[in-house]
Amino acid sequence: MNYGFVKVAAASPHVRVGDCKFNTERIEGQIAIADGKGVQIIVFPELSITGYTCGDLFGQQLLLEEAEMGLIQILNNTRQLDIISIIGMPIVVDSTLVNAAVVIQKGKVLGAVAKTYLPNYKEFYEQRWFTSSTQLTRSNVRLCGQIIPIGANLLFETSSTTFGIEICEDLWATIPPSSALALQGAEIIFNMSADNEGIGKHNYVCSLISQQSARCISGYVFASCGFGESTTDVVFAGNGIIYENGTQLAHSERFSIKEQLTISEIDIERIRAERRVNTTYAANRGNLGRLDPIRIYTEFVNKRELTLTRPINPHPFIPQGAELNERCEEVFSIQVSALAQRLKHTEAKTAVIGISGGLDSTLALLVCVKTYDKLGLSRKDILGITMPGFGTTDRTYLNAIELMKSLGISMREISIKEACIQHFKDINHDINVHDVTYENSQARERTQILMDIANQTRGMVIGTGDLSELALGWATYNGDHMSMYGINSSIPKTLVRHLVQWVAENEIDNTSQKTLLDIVDTPISPELIPADENGEINQKTEDLVGPYELHDFFLYYVLRFGFRPSKIFFLATIAFKGSYDDETIKKWLQTFFRRFFTQQFKRSCLPDGPKVGSISISPRGDWRMPSDASPASWLKECEKL
Template sequence: MNYGYVKVAAAVPRVKVADCKFNAREIEKEIIIAEGKGVQIIAFPELCVTGYTCGDLFAQQLLLEEAEMELIQIVNNTRQLDIIAILGMPVALNGVLLNTAVVIQKGKVLGVVPKTYLPNYKEFYEKRWFTSAVDVSETSMRLCGQVVPMGANLLFEMADTTFGIEICEDLWAPIPPSSSLALQGAEILFNLSADNEGIGKHNYLCSLISQQSARCIAGYVFCSCGFGESTTDVVFAGNGLIFENGSMVARSERFSFEGQVVISEIDVEHIRTERRVNTTFAACRAHCAPESAVRVSTEYVNSKELNLTRTFEPHPFVPQGAALNERCEEIFSIQVSGLAQRLMHTHAQSAVVGISGGLDSTLALLVCVKTFDKLEWSRKGIIGVTMPGFGTTDRTHTNAVDLMNSLGITVREVSIKEACIQHFKDIDHDIDIHDVVYENAQARERTQILMDIANQTNGMVIGTGDLSELALGWATYNGDHMSMYGVNGSVPKTLVKHLVKWVAENDMDEASRATLLDIVDTPISPELIPADENGNIKQITEDLVGPYELHDFFLYYFLRCGFRPSKIFFLAARTFKGVYDEETIKKWLQIFFRRFFNQQFKRSCLPDGPKVGSISISPRGDWRMPSDASSEAWLREVGSL
């Protein structure tokens, strides 16, 4: 299976200006390299057959004839290859000259795409030599002895995808041709460019490509001229850039003196899912897309074994590097703003939070503290309630109390042991049987205490459960599952730890910082089962439901991308190679899908809470699923892995 991936390449060959024979051999060499690596479509820079900087030599008949003769050689020399190649060259047509992209495969010219927007400002003088596609009425032409379709509106259809082409300045237009091509079905867009360099221009270029690929919900492959073009007035760095729906997946080395082939994969399956989900895309297609595309069929490309060059972050919810601090600040601000609005709207006089000494309740408490500070309310209006039970350890209890004291909030401690013992007697449950009744009774007793204290103080119970727990149903129904406002409801577990650490390291006193960092290092546990003989946590969540880093990985690609189990397994096995073996991944993937479907009834009645990222499972927001939907198809596919 190729799992919906199409392997593409952006080639930046060495070039000699006006030496078509040299350029053709370099092009052939890179086509062959790409074919050997399983590339299905390769694109080359604008006017790569002649060189972009030929200037008035474009008026020379010899250069134009040389270009076509060398194109014939490239077509003949690659006729045994399945790969589709897109080359830039000047083409004469009925008294005008066109700046074109020529698509070839298996000895055939499939089509010719002329450039639409010709830059004629500053260092560019293209209208001196070329005519725009809009000024040409012909829809076909003779090239290399073949009559082929010609126009800016060509769509090339493969078994795996449909692609379209634009050339350099087309991308800079207010409405690029690629927008129309995407609305008419192009899933991958190619741009043959001769983009020269200038201070700050590269970042602008990357931003432009990112935005266009995102707006079009498409893959975007950009390749521009490199070393060998004339440097009389400008310099070309050789940019090979591959984007998918706003994200860069591969790039070339800039200013290289050697030819390069940048290879990656475009996930067209993901693109199709995104387009189906995004109703605005469909609406724009209905109202804006012209019915003028000419569809060109390509030859079948024999499937090769998928050798994925793309890498995937094991923690897709957690940004890397400097972006992590920025993301943490933004998420925390969203949580604070959401809570502030709810407190003011309800005229609440207090915020009641159950503090366990674990990560989730700590994050909820920190959100409350920041909210009260921004509202200029006294922190004493935050009532932190620690409720030690049968499984509470000294470490978590001490951290809970120390944190509340150092933050200056109101501290209350209510033991649930006696109440639960009485409850077990009332329902005739053996206290020595540590089953689901034993565990859930404690969670519900704690929730009752919080709700009643909120009533006492005209306050709100602030929920602590996170996105990962809610996805797995790892919450007691009408226990910790319930609150009056859930500030962590769309924050995944793998990100909670980073948020708490970020707060600890920013604007926190020394005592609070020390406690927060110890909480970050504490094993995740509901602490509903008594500790071991040494007083350590005995009930570790990840031993029971699986590693949260795996579940968050599954969750992201299931909900955000709509991937099927086999594709998620493929990516997880690749991403976590050396960390988890395939049997372990399969085991937890099966548990993920079983729990996700079976526990929907808990998510169907979640309290309000702010969405902070790309995924939310609020029944009022991103995720609407029947509580009795069958998981059979998903579990069957996992079982077949």
Template sequence: MGELIDYFVFVEKLPYFCARINNNVLMNYGYVKVAAAVPRVKVADCKFNASEIEKEIIIADGKGVQIIAFPELCVTGYTCGDLFAQQLLLEEAEMGLMQILNNTRQLDIISILGMPVALNGVLLNTAVVIQKGKVLGVVPKTYLPNYKEFYEKRWFTSACEVSETSVRLCGQIIPMGRNLLFDTADTTFGIEICEDLWAPVPPSSALALQGAEILFNLSADNEGIGKHAYLCSLISQQSARCIAGYVFSSCGFGESTTDVVFAGNGLIYENGSLLAAGKRFSFEEQVVISEIDVEYLRTERRVNTTFAACRSCSAPELPVHVAAEYVNSKDLNLTRTFDPHPFVPQGATLDERCEEVFSIQVSGLAQRLVHTKAKSAVIGISGGLDSTLALLVCVKTFDKLGWARKGIIGVTMPGFGTTDRTYTNAMDLMNSLGITVREVSIKEACIQHFKDIDHDADVHDVVYENSQARERTQILMDIANQTWGMVVGTGDLSELALGWATYNGDHMSMYGVNGSVPKTLVRHLVKWVAENGMDEASRSTLLDIVDTPISPELIPADENGNIQQITEDLVGPYELHDFFLYYFLRCGFRPAKIFFLAARTFKGVYDEETIKKWLQTFLRRFFNQQFKRSCLPDGPKVGSISISPRGDWRMPSDASSEMWLKGIMD
């Protein structure tokens, strides 16, 4: 009988579930538009405060916001002091809530307000959740600060000290508790209030483990020197620890300044990253809006097995779920932006991040050289970006180990497509860095090979190209044997993702220092090295290498001696492929969402047809070329993504790409 009841409950809720799936997958790509509101207040003037709250709810609803949070005790003002003991204030607060309910009953938006609520002889500092003229639930504050400038225990009772699970408010019997979770068609959210965040174990931790994907904090956080930076660090850490969105709204202008000042903080974080922030110390009301990607958060939680383990090991209070009404979907209008080069460090941390990348590569190579007792590092130098970065890593490794740079053997191997520009750059760079230089032409060996296998040297097909790559690898391996050395690989993450490497050619080495460094970052790192601490000769060569078109140079140059075989003309722009790679592997996004983000991010740079074409290429090649990644040489993981078969990415070589290719425009 129980199973039958469960079945009917499922059938009854099926439209809701379908709406949730439809909304997430087909309309909003998992984004939930949220807001942190900072209204103007007048202390103890509930009618004025209710009107200001209404205005911000209406503004937010007009901008497509689905959930909006207001500051702690915003209906009365946080700084009422002993006025909280006045019956009139409590009655007016409830009347203010009724006013808001009545005037927003036609709106879909869910609003979270702060107000005092009386219950059986005690007073609670609460968050009241409302939608379409109804109160959905009441969440009382758990931890009441009672130190320094705070005296909340003088007026309020902690949620820990009440056993009731409901409260009468505005003529309704409302679910109440610190363990309430609110379910919408798009997400599940939980609420904590101000000091709760500062506790050793915030209530939001338990709420997240029980399924809350977005956490709201109604706060009255006052200002002090250095406190804001600490607050931001606290929110960032909690959102990252909970793998959740975190929306923080704090009191602003209008609160009493008798002893403290409130700056009005509106902050929105997602898994440790700041999405949006309001203007502090503003004298005007604010609505800070952004979109939290709950689809991304769900993926992160599934991947992070520690999250699930923590849930099973801890025993938080069982949650009570409160269902919100369905919100009619609005067209997605993102306010947040996306970095077109997600792998490239930005801003003030640029130097620190670049140094960190080199340090990881250098440490990995140093350990491998010392462990194998190698007497040399052998590396093919083409005058291109990848071999240049690998050479710079070798140089820094030898310098750090105190070894002579002459132990680095740079081998340039001119072939049928080598141009004067790349050849000159390769020779100039090796000479300026003071390494051992060797030149071995592959032309005659390849011509003999074509004769041996009966291949026409005038047919510039895959046999013509790959034989050159394999000949170069054989030369490097044999020189390494001659010199008791190790072949240092140069291939980068982007090439490996696309399979743009010759199997058992440049695909193979004894240690691949660039294996988890994407092409956009390779270019940036070489430029950064050139501009930081290099002599003038090396700097000039490095900057010219950065500006050289990317090419394997396996096809003869044109009549003017220029590179004819440009990689990005064949497989697409690397900045697009790195964007695809980041959101495909790091975030697990479906192709339609990646296309949506790319079209938005690269608007004015590439049209949608071009983006779609190269996304199809990326997906097709990524699946078809897995067999090359299944037998990669060792190499250090540098960033958030690695496709080593021993590390982050394990995939069958014959997995079908059909669903992903069909899903680009779904």
């Protein structure tokens, strides 16, 4: 299976200006190499058969005939290959010259896309030689003995995707042709360019491509002229750049004197998922009018074994490098702003929060402290309640106490042991039976304490549960599942740890920092089962429900793109290679889908909480699902993996 991926390439071949025979051979060579690597569609730079910098040589009959003969040679020598190639060349149309992108496959010319916007300023003077697509008076032309469609509104449909083409300056237009092509169904845009270099220009070009691919919700493959073009006045760096919906997947080495193929895979299923849920995309299509494109159908491409070259981040909620600090700061700021508004609106006198010494309650407390500081309120009006139970260990207990002391909030300790023992007697439950009743009664007792103290102090109970726990239903219904405001409700577990560490390293005093860093290193546990003989945590969540890094990976692709289990499994085996074997990934993927479906009833009545990222499971916002939906189809596919 190819799981919706289309392998594409941007080529940067050697070129000799005006030497069509040499250029043709270099193009053929790169087509062959790309086909051997499983590339399905390859794009070459602008006017790649002749060279872009021919100047007034474009008026020479010999050059134009040599260009067509070169294309005939490419057709003959690649007719056995499945690959679709997009090649730049000048084409004569009714005694005018068009700067065109010619699409070929298996010895046939499928069509030619004419450049629309011809730059005629500063170092550019294309209108001296070429005619815009807007001035064409016909929709077909004879090329290489074939009658082919020509224009700017061509769409090419393959068995895997639909693509469109624009040429260089078209991208720089106020409304690029690719915008219309995308609304008409193009999922990948190919751009053959002769973009020359200048100080700071490369970053600007990348931003244009990024924004256009995001605006069009598409893939974007950019191939620019390189070494060998004339340097009489300008220099070309040979840029091969591939983006997908605003994210760069691959780029070539700039200013290389070697030929290059920039290869990656565009996830068409991901693009289609984004477009399905983006109602603005559909509305924009309706406003486009009746500009019917010419649709060209390509031949079937034999499926090959898919080898991904694009990286798959095992932690999709966590950005890499310097961006992580920026992300943490932004998320924390969103949480603080959300809580500040809720406190002001409700006129709550206190914020009541249960402090366990674990990650989630720590993050919620840090948000409270920052919010009270921002509002100019006393930290003493934050009521931290630690409620040791049967499974509380010295490590988490002491961390909870030390953190509350160092942060200067009001602190109370209320043991739940005696209340739970009495409750077990009342309902005739054996205290030595450590089942779900034993565990959940402790969670509900803690929630009752928090709610009642909030009533006593005209306060608000701040929820601590995170997105990952809520997705899996790893919360006691009407216990830690409930609060008056769930400040962590859309933050995945894998990000919680980084947020706490970021606060420790950037926003807190040295005394609190030491405690926070120890909390970061503490195993995740609800601590509802008594500790082991050494006083250590005996109930580790990830041993029971599975590694959160796997569940967050599954959650991201299920909710963000609606991917099926087989594709998520395929991506996970790549992302976690060397960390988890296939059977382990399959086991926890089954657990994820089983719990995700059966625990929806808990998510259907969640308290308010801020959305901070691209995913939320609020029943009022991003995720509306019936509590009795069947997981049968998803689990059946998991079994077949």
